[in-house]
Amino acid sequence: xxxxxxxxxxxxxxxxxxxxxxxxxxxxxxxxxxxxxxxxxxxxxxxxxxxxxxxxxxxxxxxxxxxxxxxxxxxxxxxxxxxxxxxxxxxxxxxxxxxxxxxxxxxxxxxxxxxxxxxxxxxxxxxxxxxxxxxxxxxxxxxxxxxxxxxxxxxxxxxxxxxxxxxxxxxxxxxxxxxxxxxxxxxxxxxxxxxxxxxxxxxxxxxxxxxxxxxxxxxxxxxxxxxxxxxxxxxxxxxxxxxxxxxxxxxxxxxxxxxxxxxxxxxxxxxxxxxxxxxxxxxxxxxxxxxxxxxxxxxxxxxxxxxxxxxxxxxxxxxxxxxxxxxxxxxxxxxxxxxxxxxxxxxxxxxxxxxxxxxxxxxxxxxxxxxxxxxxxxxxxxxxxxxxxxxx
Amino acid sequence: xxxxxxxxxxxxxxxxxxxxxxxxxxxxxxxxxxxxxxxxxxxxxxxxxxxxxxxxxxxxxxxxxxxxxxxxxxxxxxxxxxxxxxxxxxxxxxxxxxxxxxxxxxxxxxxxxxxxxxxxxxxxxxxxxxxxxxxxxxxxxxxxxxxxxxxxxxxxxxxxxxxxxxxxxxxxxxxxxxxxxxxxxxxxxxxxxxxxxxxxxxxxxxxxxxxxxxxxxxxxxxxxxxxxxxxxxxxxxxxxxxxxxxxxxxxxxxxxxxxxxxxxxxxxxxxxxxxxxxxxxxxxxxxxxxxxxxxxxxxxxxxxxxxxxxxxxxxxxxxxxxxxxxxxxxxxxxxxxxxxxxxxxxxxxxxxxxxxxxxxxxxxxxxxxxxxxxxxxxxxxxxxxxxxxxxx
Numbered sequence: 001x002x003x004x005x006x007x008x009x010x011x012x013x014x015x016x017x018x019x020x021x022x023x024x025x026x027x028x029x030x031x032x033x034x035x036x037x038x039x040x041x042x043x044x045x046x047x048x049x050x051x052x053x054x055x056x057x058x059x060x061x062x063x064x065x066x067x068x069x070x071x072x073x074x075x076x077x078x079x080x081x082x083x084x085x086x087x088x089x090x091x092x093x094x095x096x097x098x099x100x101x102x103x104x105x106x107x108x109x110x111x112x113x114x115x116x117x118x119x120x121x122x123x124x125x126x127x128x129x130x131x132x133x134x135x136x137x138x139x140x141x142x143x144x145x146x147x148x149x150x151x152x153x154x155x156x157x158x159x160x161x162x163x164x165x166x167x168x169x170x171x172x173x174x175x176x177x178x179x180x181x182x183x184x185x186x187x188x189x190x191x192x193x194x195x196x197x198x199x200x201x202x203x204x205x206x207x208x209x210x211x212x213x214x215x216x217x218x219x220x221x222x223x224x225x226x227x228x229x230x231x232x233x234x235x236x237x238x239x240x241x242x243x244x245x246x247x248x249x250x251x252x253x254x255x256x257x258x259x260x261x262x263x264x265x266x267x268x269x270x271x272x273x274x275x276x277x278x279x280x281x282x283x284x285x286x287x288x289x290x291x292x293x294x295x296x297x298x299x300x301x302x303x304x305x306x307x308x309x310x311x312x313x314x315x316x317x318x319x320x321x322x323x324x325x326x327x328x329x330x331x332x333x334x335x336x337x338x339x340x341x342x343x344x345x346x347x348x349x350x351x352x353x354x355x356x357x358x359x360x361x362x363x364x365x366x367x368x369x370x371x372x373x374x375x376x377x378x379x380x381x382x383x384x385x386x387x388x389x390x391x392x
Numbered sequence: 393x394x395x396x397x398x399x400x401x402x403x404x405x406x407x408x409x410x411x412x413x414x415x416x417x418x419x420x421x422x423x424x425x426x427x428x429x430x431x432x433x434x435x436x437x438x439x440x441x442x443x444x445x446x447x448x449x450x451x452x453x454x455x456x457x458x459x460x461x462x463x464x465x466x467x468x469x470x471x472x473x474x475x476x477x478x479x480x481x482x483x484x485x486x487x488x489x490x491x492x493x494x495x496x497x498x499x500x501x502x503x504x505x506x507x508x509x510x511x512x513x514x515x516x517x518x519x520x521x522x523x524x525x526x527x528x529x530x531x532x533x534x535x536x537x538x539x540x541x542x543x544x545x546x547x548x549x550x551x552x553x554x555x556x557x558x559x560x561x562x563x564x565x566x567x568x569x570x571x572x573x574x575x576x577x578x579x580x581x582x583x584x585x586x587x588x589x590x591x592x593x594x595x596x597x598x599x600x601x602x603x604x605x606x607x608x609x610x611x612x613x614x615x616x617x618x619x620x621x622x623x624x625x626x627x628x629x630x631x632x633x634x635x636x637x638x639x640x641x642x643x644x645x646x647x648x649x650x651x652x653x654x655x656x657x658x659x660x661x662x663x664x665x666x667x668x669x670x671x672x673x674x675x676x677x678x679x680x681x682x683x684x685x686x687x688x689x690x691x692x693x694x695x696x697x698x699x700x701x702x703x704x705x706x707x708x709x710x711x712x713x714x715x716x717x718x719x720x721x722x723x724x725x726x727x728x729x730x731x732x733x734x735x736x737x738x739x740x741x742x743x744x745x746x747x748x749x750x751x752x753x754x755x756x757x758x759x760x761x762x763x764x765x766x767x768x769x770x771x772x773x774x775x776x777x778x779x780x781x782x783x784x
Contacts, residue, residue, distance in 0.1 A: 002426070003423075003424075003425050003426065003465075003468075003469045003472070004423055004424040004425070005423055005469065005473065006421035006422065006423055006481070009421070009422045009423050009424055010421075010422075012424075013422065024729050025725045025728075025729050025730065026725070026729075026730070026731070027702045027729060027730065027731030027732075027749070029398035029401070029402075029700055030398065030401045030402075030405065031395075031396055031397055031398055031401050032395075032396040032401055032404075033395050033396070034394070034395065034500050035427070035486060035488075035500060036446075036458075036488070036499065036500055054428075054448075054450070056446075056448035058446070058490065059490060066428075066458075073395075076395075077395045077397065080395070081397065085735060086734055086735055088731075089398070094427060094486065096427075096428070098450065098451060107428065108426050108427060108428055116734060118735060119734045119735050119736075121734060121735070121736055123714060123718075123734050123736075124734045126718075127732070127734060230715075231714075231715070231718065233715075234714070234715035234718040234719060235718060235722065236719075236722070308421055310416075310419045322515060322623075322626070323622075323623070323625075323626040326515075326518075326623065326626040326627055327626060327628075330627065330628070333417045333418070336417075337416050337417050337418075337419060338417065338418070338419065339418070339419030339480075340419075340519070342478055342508060342511045342513060342515050342516045342519060343477060343478055343510060343511050343513070344511075344513060344515075357419070
């Protein structure tokens, strides 16, 4: 991660506050697993993640990893304690992946996770997807900016079986990489996996299916997806959602629903991604991870102007009067944010600085103090008045 | 770190919110350095910390460390960028130290840091110490519970010189460990450092000095401490502060003021500790670190009762009515926190669960819905009324 200076941290907090407030609106509670985990819990995190993990042996020779993603820790936390259902959790967690730095990737990043555990109903999947849409809308993004691609692992498996594909895992992993390949290269790679031309043609049709009504096979995945879309309709977010059987999510632990949020211009990697994992923990679950890097790139021009602001700046006119200025500052701090000069600057320098961070300047001068007064200046209008300290 | 379940994370957030609100009251802004740092920046972090660091080589053979403390990162951030003064920063950062787990210590912990950079005035030290007192008071601790021990490195150096001690660094390191030793063993250790009996007697007197007026040597450290105490008086916190020339703080980068917050019963290690570091960064600075572990032990019985709470719980009476229930939940979520059943529980199970997390239960029944109504039950009094959905 790069250093977060105040101007960066303000933006991050703006994002985190939206994560927190949407999660709470839906009744989710914040949790936090540790950063250092036993490396072995990431065995089901697909191909990429274990390769990109920072891992090392500690002084007692345990193989530790810096958390590369959050879901396995959540599963561990659920298995370690007797909890009553539903478990509705969210977290904002630092994660680490060692990879060539590219747009929207960095070695150290923060990830928001939200998980609903204990329900097999597609209601849960719909609520989880709805929180994702709500977060993106709260960030002032519209359906012109993003959409959610949705699929179901059981359905794609059944569709691949229906055209007699047997090496389903390998083919799925290849489909997962499709967006990074030219169609020609994708076909060649399918051929390398021993698919016939007919199978390749069928497969290309399958991953382009855009409506569930066009699917004629029997599949519990199809039933789930239909149910999910009916709930997404109740949530009034069908406009943001799109069936896309080509998405896989790289993680081995997803068992059914999978989904990703993308920018419509497809300039970036997925903004967020998740799915249902019914076998990872002792209860079925559904959730997603949402990293802070891609969204900040996407938001670039949509971020609010966030500047340092305090309610008052207190300017003592000389060193002798500082004890009085301290008392005035402390009185105001009972209800306000207050900055007091600590650099012993002259008054004009103090005013120049104060005008960057507040509208309300209080000048503490020797003469005024004798009358138990200070000068309050409105830095926007330049208007001044004397005011009794007791009236502040 | 242990896993933070919702009940633990609520407490941590209570603590963090106090850190944040006091910092902002004094005009400090949040920043965040990365967790992975180059190991070499901790060379001035005293004896203990480099020994307890988690460090490892990454794939390009750089020696990295998991941040054991925050101040060196802050110094690096200040040196890396052209910043205008004053720099008033705070951070809440995960830190890592490998040590035998003992009360108030764990391998992974969170540390609050606050730093005022760019001023050599003791005003800055006083403001920083005041924020510490304010935080502890906000946590409902009183002067019966804690006090701040304050010293000055220059003064203790000058005092040691005044009794002709030459191996000042070694003697200081020993004084730092005094609290862990019997007086007898402390004296023996001083003897090992070649102090004469007279020097040992004088040294024992020095570290017991409780009033600055009793010090008769010339020392810029004495001048600073007198000034500091006069400002602490302006801040009205003399009652919480105590001169204690035996405190050192283990860090090599402190140059002048040093201070620690302690519980009055001395049951625990320091709650927080800091000091002035005028040579670590390109500007003089003063600040402290405040870990989350000791304070949570100390607060044990003083923590507020924090439970999961939502404004409304929505109970659909059967599966058919869920789409209607979703719409009602979404309407309320515009302004409220709302939990909707996702487990398809029967009504009595839903009510039992709802009563744990809210006072306001909304039952969505088929008959009511036909009249565009729902049942609103006050779970405290048991009173129910039918209410038009449009009036919710």
